[in-house]
Amino acid sequence: MNPASPTTDARPILFFDSGIGGLSVLRPARELLPNAPFVYAADSAGFPYGTRSDAEIAARVPALLGRLTERYHPRLIVIACNTASTIALAAVRAALDLPIVGTVPAIKPAAEISKTRVIGVLGTRATVRQAYVDDLTAKFAADCTVLRHGSAELVTLAEAKLRGEAGTPAQYRAVLDGLLGQPGGERIDIVVNACTHFPLVAEELAQAADRPLRFIDGGPGIARRIAYLTQGQQWPQSPPPGIAVFTGPADNAARLAPALGRFGLTELQTL
Incomplete structure (x- = not known):
């Protein structure tokens, strides 16, 4: 995916989680910004984060988000994972020169x-x-x-x-x-x-x-934060299909395909 021209800004909002939990944050964001392109990234190869050490998460999350940024050129990243946010948010913000929205307990x-x-x-x-x-x-x-x-x-x-x-x-x-x-x-x-x-x-x-x-x-509050940070930006009149990208085996993604489709994510990819 290449950066869009200034007249048709198709840069997506990138959501990141260890699994599919971030869909609970994606849902209110899609309702608030219906024309926004979305990429949802699930680190299925590293799932679940809740049982990993802080050091593992602190190293893994910034590296993965760097690769995802190179591929999808997002305008904004949402770390739609409480565990990743509480451990790695500061490191991601230091590494990437674009807005990063974290998720914290409400x-x-x-x-x-x-x-x-x-x-x-x-x-x-x-x-x-x-x-x-x-x-x-x-x-x-x-x-x-x-x-x-x-x-x-x-x-x-x-x-x-x-x-x-x-x-x-x-x-x-x-x-x-x-x-x-x-x-x-x-x-x-x-x-x-x-x-x-x-x-x-x-x-x-x-x-x-x-x-x-x-x-x-915190889902509704995060959606409002995304809308605030992107106010005045252009969106495609007809956004492309939402993309779900997984770091792990494709069979898990295939089993989730029907549910992902209900959240507007109809194209499946692997990282």
Whole structure:
């Protein structure tokens, strides 16, 4: 893909995640910017990030985004992965000379609406252990109790759902028990989905809960940020088909093709 001429700017917005979780961020962005070209990159060869070391992610993400930038010439990159953002965002911004939008846990809006002042943060183990979560809590939720739980299984359940493989209510209850079963967990009224995979199974989580809970994520806010950073830019009158590019074997991409098509990603490629 070559850079477009100034009169027909077809440079895409590039979304990046370890898997398909970033689709939960792509969806509100497509609604807000219907004429924008999109490339969605999934590091399926490195999936899942939540079980990798910080050092692995810090080295892998900037290198991959450098290769993707050379191939697709994006106008803006969205790191649609909480784990990658909390670990590698600064390094990516230092390496690439274009706007980079990260994804962080939606602790600020959760604190603004919580009635009980007890907030749950559901993410990967790599995300919930980050000092960045401590900083967000201190800055925006100092008067709240913030409980965390890291789950690799929920990432797997979200990926399986997109392949048409339904998880069981018991599996979702087990994940929630890791959060709600902590001391003080019975007072949680807001759960922050601090992994972009998790909004894809928010309905299943809500149904598995033993009481009404509100689940929130940063997707809509990220979409608004993208729109702000690209305001005044040109978009194609008829955007090209969305591209989904995978770093791993093509068979996984093929199994996800029907779901990807529902998000406007109809062309599959490998990196």
